[in-house]
Amino acid sequence: MLPLLLLASAHAFQPTLTGDGYETRWATMPVPWTYIDEDRPSDLDEAEVRAAATGAFAVWGEVPEADVWLRETAPGAASEAINTVHWLAPWPFDPTVLAMTSTWATDDGEVIRFTIALNSQHHAWSTSGHPKRADLQNTLTHEVGHALGLDHDPVHYDATMAPTARMGETHKRDLHVSDEAGAAYLYPPGTAAPIACNSAATPSGTPLALLGLLTLFARRRPTHSEPTC
Amino acid sequence: MLSLLLLASTALAGGAPTLSVDDLDATSRAVVQGRVLAAESLEIDRMVRTTYRVQTTHCLRGPCATTFTVVLPGGRIGGHRVQVSGIPIWSVDDEVVVFVPDAGAQPLDGVFSVDKGALIDPARRDRARFPASLTGLREALALRPKETAAESSSTPADP
Numbered sequence: 001m002l003p004l005l006l007l008a009s010a011h012a013f014q015p016t017l018t019g020d021g022y023e024t025r026w027a028t029m030p031v032p033w034t035y036i037d038e039d040r041p042s043d044l045d046e047a048e049v050r051a052a053a054t055g056a057f058a059v060w061g062e063v064p065e066a067d068v069w070l071r072e073t074a075p076g077a078a079s080e081a082i083n084t085v086h087w088l089a090p091w092p093f094d095p096t097v098l099a100m101t102s103t104w105a106t107d108d109g110e111v112i113r114f115t116i117a118l119n120s121q122h123h124a125w126s127t128s129g130h131p132k133r134a135d136l137q138n139t140l141t142h143e144v145g146h147a148l149g150l151d152h153d154p155v156h157y158d159a160t161m162a163p164t165a166r167m168g169e170t171h172k173r174d175l176h177v178s179d180e181a182g183a184a185y186l187y188p189p190g191t192a193a194p195i196a197c198n199s200a201a202t203p204s205g206t207p208l209a210l211l212g213l214l215t216l217f218a219r220r221r222p223t224h225s226e227p228t229c
Numbered sequence: 230m231l232s233l234l235l236l237a238s239t240a241l242a243g244g245a246p247t248l249s250v251d252d253l254d255a256t257s258r259a260v261v262q263g264r265v266l267a268a269e270s271l272e273i274d275r276m277v278r279t280t281y282r283v284q285t286t287h288c289l290r291g292p293c294a295t296t297f298t299v300v301l302p303g304g305r306i307g308g309h310r311v312q313v314s315g316i317p318i319w320s321v322d323d324e325v326v327v328f329v330p331d332a333g334a335q336p337l338d339g340v341f342s343v344d345k346g347a348l349i350d351p352a353r354r355d356r357a358r359f360p361a362s363l364t365g366l367r368e369a370l371a372l373r374p375k376e377t378a379a380e381s382s383s384t385p386a387d388p
Binding site: 014018019034084088093102103105106107112113146152163188 | 274277278308315334
C-alpha cells in the first residue's frame, strides 16, 4: 500500500478518498452516462452540448494504459438515468462554482453512481472557447475526472484536475500527463470487470475456473468498442 | 499576486483549495469550533445536500451563536457516501471547524473536520500555507491584526 501511495504522490494526481481512507473507483466497466436536457441555457443548442459532453467523456477513455470505458446511453426517461450530466438552476451553492460532481460510493470506495451538475444560473457558457464564457467541454472533462474517482491536483495548475478554470479556457479538454497517470493508477488494464450483459445467460453450473477465463478474455479489450451482447 | 490571480479564477466542483487562513478569515464573520448534533441528507434535483446542526464548543473568532446550521453538498443516502470534492461528510458527534461566511451564505471552503487535534482539510490546501492542526489554526487566527479581531468581536456601543 505504501509504495502505491508514494507513486500517487509523485505524479501529483489525487484519488478521492472515503472518510476511512479508501480510494474511490468504479469496479465495473462500461460506466453508462446520460445527458439530461433540462434547464439548458437558451443560447446553447442541445446538439453542441451533447458534442461537448461526448468529447469530455471520450478523452478519458483514450488514456493509454488505463482501462476506462464510458458509454453514453439513450436519454430515455430522465427519472431512470443513474449517471447524469444536467444543468441546475436555481443553483443552491456558492455562485462562483461552475459545476459540481457528486459520486455515490460504498464505504470501501466502490463508486456506484455519479451526477454532474452544471451551474446555469450564475455563469455564461460556450462550446467554442468564447473568452468571456466558461467552456463547457473544458469544465466537463474536469468533472468526469471526479466521476472516475480523481480529486483535485494540488500541484499542476495546467492539469485538467486543477481546481480552478478561467473564462474561455480550453486546455483542460486535453488531459495533462498527471491526469493520465491518475486514470492509469485507478484503472490499470484488466482491473475493471465488464458488466455482464445478461446474467441469465450464464449457465448455473459453469465451473468457476471457466468463468475466470471468460472474464480475463473479456478484459483483453484493445479498443473501447460496444459490447457484442 | 498569485493569490489574486487564483481568486479571480472560477472554482470547479468544490471550493478552491488555494485559499489561506487569511483568505477564509477575511470573508467570514465568525470562526467556530463545534460538535455535530444532527445530520440530515436529502436528494433534491439529483443533488444530495446535508443539513448539519452544529453546537459551538469554542468561539475562535466571534460573534458565535450557541448552535448554527451548515448546509453542504453531499452526505449519506441509503448507506452510501455521496462525495463532492473538497467537501467533508460529517457524522453526529464529529468535531468540526467552520468559517461562517458573511451575508448568510453557506460555506463551501471553510469547513473542516477535526481528529485528535489535526485539521482534516478535504480541499487539500497547500500545507505550506494552511495549518494542519487546530493549534496551528488558533495561532494563525491570533496572529491577525489586533484591530480586526477587536472590531469583529466587540459589541455595538450605545448610541
